[in-house]
Amino acid sequence: MFEESGHDESVSGDDESVVRRDRFSGGPARSFLSSLEADRRIFAADLAVDRAHVVMLAEQGAIDDETAGAILTALDAIEVDGHDSLPDGEDVHEAIETAVIDRVGEDGGKMHTARSRNDEVATCLRYRLREDVLSAIETTLALRESLLAVAEEHDETIMPGYTHLQPAQPTTVAHWALSYEGAVRRDTARLLEAYDRVNESPLGGAAFAGTTFEIDRERTAELLGFDGVVENSMDAASSRDFLLETVQALSTHATTLSGLAEDVIVFANRGFVSLSDDYSSTSSIMPQKKNPDTLELVRAVAGDAAGTVQGLTTTLKGLPRAYNRDLQRATTHAWETVDAVTEASGVTAGAVATAEWNEETLAAEAGEGFSTATGVADLLAANGLPFRTAHEMVAVAAENGGDYDALEAAAETVLGEPLESYVDPVAVTDALDPAESVASRDSQGGPAPEAVADQLEAVREAVENDETELTERDDTLEKAHVQLRAEVTEYV
Numbered sequence: 267m268f269e270e271s272g273h274d275e276s277v278s279g280d281d282e283s284v285v286r287r288d289r290f291s292g293g294p295a296r297s298f299l300s301s302l303e304a305d306r307r308i309f310a311a312d313l314a315v316d317r318a319h320v321v322m323l324a325e326q327g328a329i330d331d332e333t334a335g336a337i338l339t340a341l342d343a344i345e346v347d348g349h350d351s352l353p354d355g356e357d358v359h360e361a362i363e364t365a366v367i368d369r370v371g372e373d374g375g376k377m378h379t380a381r382s383r384n385d386e387v388a389t390c391l392r393y394r395l396r397e398d399v400l401s402a403i404e405t406t407l408a409l410r411e412s413l414l415a416v417a418e419e420h421d422e423t424i425m426p427g428y429t430h431l432q433p434a435q436p437t438t439v440a441h442w443a444l445s446y447e448g449a450v451r452r453d454t455a456r457l458l459e460a461y462d463r464v465n466e467s468p469l470g471g472a473a474f475a476g477t478t479f480e481i482d483r484e485r486t487a488e489l490l491g492f493d494g495v496v497e498n499s500m501d502a503a504s505s506r507d508f509l510l511e512t513v514q515a516l517s518t519h520a521t522t523l524s525g526l527a528e529d530v531i532v533f534a535n536r537g538f539v540s541l542s543d544d545y546s547s548t549s550s551i552m553p554q555k556k557n558p559d560t561l562e563l564v565r566a567v568a569g570d571a572a573g574t575v576q577g578l579t580t581t582l583k584g585l586p587r588a589y590n591r592d593l594q595r596a597t598t599h600a601w602e603t604v605d606a607v608t609e610a611s612g613v614t615a616g617a618v619a620t621a622e623w624n625e626e627t628l629a630a631e632a633g634e635g636f637s638t639a640t641g642v643a644d645l646l647a648a649n650g651l652p653f654r655t656a657h658e659m660v661a662v663a664a665e666n667g668g669d670y671d672a673l674e675a676a677a678e679t680v681l682g683e684p685l686e687s688y689v690d691p692v693a694v695t696d697a698l699d700p701a702e703s704v705a706s707r708d709s710q711g712g713p714a715p716e717a718v719a720d721q722l723e724a725v726r727e728a729v730e731n732d733e734t735e736l737t738e739r740d741d742t743l744e745k746a747h748v749q750l751r752a753e754v755t756e757y758v
Contacts, residue, residue: 305358307601309349311393312358313341314750315386315469316366318489320377321753328479329376335757337377340369342758357594359383359390380479381472384503384589388468391597392508393490397743398604399461399512403736405611406454406519410729412619413447414722416440421718424700425538425628426637433635436700439623441713444721446526451725453519454732460515461739464508467492471502474588489753491746504588509600510578516607517571523607523614524568527561530621534558537627542620545613560613567610574599632700636668641703642694649689655680670694 305312317338324334344352344365353368355361360383367374420439427437467490470476470483476499483495496502533539540556547559578599581592639660646656663676673694677685685694696702708714711721 306349308387308390308394309358309362310345311390312362312386313345314393314490314747315389315486316341316362316377317754318486318750319381319386319469321489321750321757322482322486323376323379324757325485326480326482328379328481331757333370333373333376336370337366337374338754339758340366340374342754343369357383357387359386380477380481381469382474382503384473385468385471385499388471388503388505389490391600392464392466392468392492395508395512395600395604396461396464398601398608399457399464400736400739400743402516402519402604402608402611403454403457403461403732405608405615406450406457407729407733407736409611409615409618410447410450410454410725410732412615413443413450414725414729416618416621416623417443417447417718417722417725420623420625421715421722423623423625423628424632424704426631426634431532433637435640436632436637436704437713438704438715438718439628440718440722442529443618444718444725446522447725449522449525450519451728451732453515453522456515456518457512458732458735460508460512462493463511465491465493465739466496467494468496468502468505471496471499474500474503489746489750491743500588504585504590504593506582506593506596509596510575510582513571513575513578513600513603516603517568517575520568520571520607520610523610524565526614526618527558527564530617531558531561531565536631538624538631540622540624541617542622544620545617561617564610564614564617567606571603571607574603629700633698636664638698638700638703639664639668641697641706642673645689645693645697651681651688670698 320329320334320337320341323329324331329337341362344362349358351365352358352361353364355364363375363378366377417440420443423439424436425439425442426433427435427442467483467487469486469490470481487493487495496505530539530541534541541558541561543556545558545560546556548555548557578596581596581599585592642663643653643656643660646659647653651659659676659680660673662680663672666672666675670691674685677683677688681688685691697706704713706714708717711717
């Protein structure tokens with residue numbers, strides 16, 4: 267059904283498809299089969315793929331230079347006219363080919379020599395998706411920079427820390443922010459790795475069994491900015507694991523964003539942080555309300571992304587080699603996810619960057635619920651008391667208010683001796699103070715300002731390295747674009 271060569275294709279008629287011919291061009295299923303409108307997203311990608319393929323065919327002597335020039339000129343005109351000017355077709359690939367033949371005549375069909383729509387569409391998807399992945403990576407870097415800025419400003423801003431949403435231990439805003447930077451950093455890494463596997467060219471795999479023409483797959487890969495080719499022709503035409511991997515990486519990032527959004531929503535509820543008006547809304551009836559609506563939507567995107575992972579996985583599950591039309595439905599999952607998650611990531615970066623932290627409220631609440639209890643138990647253990655015994659003693663004190671007097675009484679009850687028999691009273695007083703408690707937690711990765719300073723240095727370096735990685739990939743695509751344009755100019 268998918269022809270590799272277009273040598274014998276004629277100019278299309280109103281009721282005839284350049285690919286399907288009159289026999290398959292009508293009937294109520296045509297609109298069901300069509301992806302032309304959805305393919306608007308890969309219109310530019312298809313033109314680029316067509317150009318690279320035609321240049322390669324001319325270089326290989328499969329078509330003459332005059333025909334190549336005519337086709338490439340037609341492609342330029344189609345680009346200027348835009349997607350809306352395309353004739354009806356089953357998809358953008360057929361519509362562009364039909365438009366070329368309408369302009370060039372029968373020789374326009376030579377554009378399809380030595381390829382199938384199977385390898386063509388797979389190449390277009392990768393060509394466009396890699397740009398979207400780079401945009402997603404850019405938003406993760408923006409978010410990491412926002413979190414880094416918050417951490418640099420608030421390395422000594424004490425705040426309550428929670429486990430199970432219960433007061434646990436005092437920490438700092440910087441320590442909290444850097445905890446999310448670490449998670450987003452891994453999200454960046456996953457997307458960079460996914461990009462590298464997306465950025466391989468399937469072009470030249472044809473329907474699935476290669477072609478009899480002497481083509482140069484490495485050349486088209488070079489012209490399109492791909493790092494290399496998907497070697498096996500059947501794998502090249504039919505595999506969509508690159509879609510699944512990308513959607514999974516985006517879903518993981520969306521999950522990170524959801525957790526961050528939830529934290530900020532809870533913190534806003536408790537008066538710890540105030541979102542900018544640009545990232546909030548009010549009630550239509552309650553004028554005093556300032557709602558963190560944007561972050562609530564960010565939180566919801568994680569569910570959407572998880573759903574597309576499941577939908578795409580189910581679509582791909584059990585498909586036989588090589589091409590199956592099910593794959594047409596697979597692509598929409600990727601576009602929906604990359605758009606939603608990229609937007610959510612950018613919104614989160616802006617919300618974090620513009621939020622104001624209420625340092626007084628945070629400091630006042632940092633010792634809530636005897637959150638320094640672990641520090642007191644650690645102090646007793648450091649002075650020779652078995653940690654489990656210290657844990658028991660401090661737990662008894664917690665039941666009675668958790669202050670110094672409660673600790674003294676608990677020591678008499680549990681240990682049968684005064685508290686000062688084990689530890690200096692001044693040291694206990696310091697351990698009960700949230701700021702001193704944080705300062706004492708200077709182990710690697712801890713919240714103490716000294717430990718945070720080391721983390722900040724590492725984060726700055728990591729962000730800079732990943733920005734370089736992103737720039738290098740962007741530059742490679744731009745150089746390929748310039749090179750392809752130069753090669754096309756030689757013929758038009």
